Amino acid sequence: MNNRALLTFLLPLCLSTTTAMAQNDADTSQLKAKAALGQQLFFDVNLSRNRSQSCASCHSPAQGFADNRKGTELGGSLGDDGHSLGDRNAPTAAYAAFSPEFHRKANGEWVGGQFWDGRASTLADQAGGPPLNPIEMGMPDKASVVARLKDTPRYVMQFEKLYGSGILEQPEKAYAAMVDSLEAFEKTREFAPFDSKYDRFLRGEAKLTDQEELGRLLFFSQQFTNCNQCHQLRTSSRAKDETFTSYEYRNIGTPVNTKLRAVNGVAAEFIDQGLLDNPAIDDPTQAGKFKIPTLRNVAVTGPYMHNGVFQDLRTVVLFYDKYNNPTRTTNPETGEPWGKPEVSANLALKELEAGPALEDERVDALVAFMKTLTDQRYEHLLK
Numbered sequence: 427m428n429n430r431a432l433l434t435f436l437l438p439l440c441l442s443t444t445t446a447m448a449q450n451d452a453d454t455s456q457l458k459a460k461a462a463l464g465q466q467l468f469f470d471v472n473l474s475r476n477r478s479q480s481c482a483s484c485h486s487p488a489q490g491f492a493d494n495r496k497g498t499e500l501g502g503s504l505g506d507d508g509h510s511l512g513d514r515n516a517p518t519a520a521y522a523a524f525s526p527e528f529h530r531k532a533n534g535e536w537v538g539g540q541f542w543d544g545r546a547s548t549l550a551d552q553a554g555g556p557p558l559n560p561i562e563m564g565m566p567d568k569a570s571v572v573a574r575l576k577d578t579p580r581y582v583m584q585f586e587k588l589y590g591s592g593i594l595e596q597p598e599k600a601y602a603a604m605v606d607s608l609e610a611f612e613k614t615r616e617f618a619p620f621d622s623k624y625d626r627f628l629r630g631e632a633k634l635t636d637q638e639e640l641g642r643l644l645f646f647s648q649q650f651t652n653c654n655q656c657h658q659l660r661t662s663s664r665a666k667d668e669t670f671t672s673y674e675y676r677n678i679g680t681p682v683n684t685k686l687r688a689v690n691g692v693a694a695e696f697i698d699q700g701l702l703d704n705p706a707i708d709d710p711t712q713a714g715k716f717k718i719p720t721l722r723n724v725a726v727t728g729p730y731m732h733n734g735v736f737q738d739l740r741t742v743v744l745f746y747d748k749y750n751n752p753t754r755t756t757n758p759e760t761g762e763p764w765g766k767p768e769v770s771a772n773l774a775l776k777e778l779e780a781g782p783a784l785e786d787e788r789v790d791a792l793v794a795f796m797k798t799l800t801d802q803r804y805e806h807l808l809k
Contacts (some may be wrong), residue, residue: 623802
């Protein structure tokens with residue numbers, strides 16, 4: 427092939443590659459711009475009815491993207507009206523982007539989605555919920571939220587640039603654009619840095635203590651604990667992108683949070699059905715099941731369980747151990763026997779009873795290991 431023929435052959439390829447690279451750069455720039463808008467919205471209290479609450483109020487970047495406001499020690503999250511207290515614990519938004527869309531697997535198990543019952547299939551779906559929830563941000567409708575957006579000139583400029591001229595004159599499309607930008611922000615490294623001591627250990631940058639190493643071995647063991655049956659996603663115990671949840675749903679027999687119910691106005695006889703409360707589910711065998719949470723930052727994002735019934739991480743380990751250890755009869759936080767399951771049907775006994783009883787030394791080792799899952803910027807919060 428002569429030089430002219432070669433040039434004729436290569437020129438279209440070069441142009442095609444250059445065009446593709448330019449498109450990729452444009453897409454990256456667009457995504458960054460959406461995330462930047464989403465970041466502003468995430469912290470904007472003006473998107474709540476009384477202009478007192480933002481996404482960050484219940485998902486504080488200073489506390490592992492969980493709720494650390496006064497009053498949340500009861501287990502629920504306070505609403506924008508200053509008195510409404512939810513019946514469920516606000517889960518961390520960290521690493522939430524790794525949850526797959528809500529769907530049913532071939533084996534019949536439901537998996538993925540957002541919220542404790544998976545009712546929001548995607549991050550964008552989840553982001554659209556709190557502004558309209560009367561006991562959260564309390565806005566009456568989407569048009570009211572969009573009207574607040576229009577009050578801020580920079581939002582008008584950004585939305586029109588990213589989503590098209592006149593977008594804020596179309597409430598449904600504008601609301602969808604808002605949650606799209608929030609989703610873009612929640613997919614950034616800000617929410618999932620993978621830089622905990624455990625991650626640094628995997629990269630050879632940190633050494634675990636003997637206690638932490640024992641906890642790691644126990645956690646991933648197929649024989650000495652049942653932890654990894656629900657809290658391991660990847661096949662390898664040394665996977666660098668492990669999120670420490672299968673994203674499935676289980677009923678582990680969590681008792682009612684009576685302290686929370688005593689102040690939030692929810693009737694004592696009310697039963698939180700978990701997954702069965704998801705509008706897409708009508709199978710009674712799903713009652714009492716809740717989404718298995720990530721253990722990333724678990725040591726700094728208490729209280730624990732879907733209803734915040736436990737304050738201490740060690741209590742959680744003891745609660746699991748009670749299924750195999752007849753000596754674990756008392757909740758150390760109350761000094762009383764463990765409460766009965768809120769939903770006694772559909773208990774995941776196959777998984778709960780899979781491990782042997784744990785000695786105190788091993789309980790402490792598991793807690794020590796879970797502390798190593800704390801993102802580096804939150805390590806100062808560890809106790």
